[in-house]
Amino acid sequence: MTHLAHLARFDLTGRTALVTGAGRGLGFEIARALAEAGAHVWLNGRDAGRLEGRVEVLAGEGLSAAAAPFDVTDHAAAARWFEMAHSAPDILVNNATLRDRRPTPELSPEDVDRLVAVNATAAYALTRLAVPGMIRSGGGVVLNIASIAGPLAGGGDPGYTLAKGALTALTRSHAVEFAAQGIRVxxxxxxxxxxxANEAWVGNATVGDYLATRSPMRRWGRSEEIAAAAVFLCAPGASYVTGHVLTVDGGMSVKM
Ligand SMILES: NC(=O)c1ccc[n+]([C@@H]2O[C@H](COP(=O)([O-])OP(=O)(O)OC[C@H]3O[C@@H](n4cnc5c(N)ncnc54)[C@H](OP(=O)(O)O)[C@@H]3O)[C@@H](O)[C@H]2O)c1
Incomplete structure (x- = not known):
């Protein structure tokens, strides 16, 4: 195999991808990267107007995209979208998130339920909807956007940590459950x-000091720095990779 043949295994031409929470941030960059690799992408979110604007941006770059507006916690709406889409996506990226940084005394169990609903249960429900179509077409890929807040705890942020920990565990469980059917998770x-989402924190001196001492790269990640990791995990080039959590954190989680 030549090096060019290896690169061809990262080509997503002819594939389709549904990316949740793709109207901004990392979700948009992941969708753009999958489209640049050749996929047709559906951008999901709750704001149809914002999604149409983002579709236009991608179309202007010569990429193939369409809006898929629905709330990922509305399971009936999600099921209707899958029925309407006719062919299930080959790639599902569960990226939509809800953030609530309150500590335990201020965060009710109902608040935690809401965090879990968006960050973890929705990923479960969408994967469940996508899997039958993936099996019919001979396989597929699920990519869950978790967080270093899954294995690491900053303290005072229990709901998000719980929800991302659940999503990471679900990744392992679904990887094992669906591997024999050609679906990598x-x-x-x-x-x-x-x-x-972090705008208020980016210029914050305390966070800046924290990053300068805690992160080996001493800086924030740029949204586009998530892109190649997503393409790798979604492409045939990663055909023997499943159940893996790829950390993209500038080395933060390996520093003592
Ligand atoms: N940024 C970071 O530093 C960081 C760190 C670790 C992990 N992550 C994870 O990376 C992913 C992307 O982060 P981000 O910073 O780009 O997030 P973000 O800017 O807050 O974007 C989240 C997206 O989710 C959508 N969304 C929220 N609730 C939804 C729902 N019920 N149904 C459908 N869409 C919904 C939002 O769109 P609408 O409001 O228009 O629906 C928004 O586009 C998330 O999973 C996040 O937890 C991010």
Whole structure:
């Protein structure tokens, strides 16, 4: 096999991908990267107008994209979308998130349920909807966007840590359950990324000091730095990789 043949195994031409929470941030960059690799991408989120704007941006770059507006916690709406899409996506990226940084005394069990619903149960439900179509077409890929907050705890952030820990565990469980049917299930655990969601923190001196001492690279991740990791895990080039959590955190989680 020449090196060019290896590169061809990262070509996604002819594949389709549904990326949840793709109207901004890491979800948008992942969708863009999958489209640049040749896939047709459906951008999911709750704001149809924002998604149409993002579809136009990708179309302007010569990429193939369409909007898929629905709330990932509305399981009936998700089921209707899968019925309407006719062919299930070959690639499902569970990226949508809800964030709530309150500590335990302030975070009710109902608040935790809401965090789990968006970050973990929705991934379970969408995977369940996608799997039959993937099996019919001979296989597929699920990519869950977890967090270094799955294995690591910052303290005072129990709900998100619980939800991302659940998503990481689900990644292992689904990887084992569906491997024999040609479906690979992996996760990416991002570290600190300077997305719109973190805008207020990016210029914050305390967070800056924390990163400077805690992170070997001493800086925030840029959204586009998630892209190649997603393409790798979604492409045939990763055909023997399943149940893996690929950490993209500038080395933060391996530093003593
Ligand atoms: N940024 C970081 O530093 C970081 C670190 C670790 C892990 N992560 C993970 O990486 C992923 C992307 O992070 P991000 O910073 O790009 O997040 P973000 O900017 O907050 O984007 C989240 C997206 O999810 C969508 N969304 C929220 N609730 C939804 C629902 N019920 N149904 C459908 N879509 C929904 C939002 O769109 P609408 O509001 O328009 O629906 C939004 O586009 C997340 O899973 C996050 O937990 C991020």
């Amino acid at each position: 992996n996760a990416i655990a991002p570290g600190f990324f300077a997305t719109e």
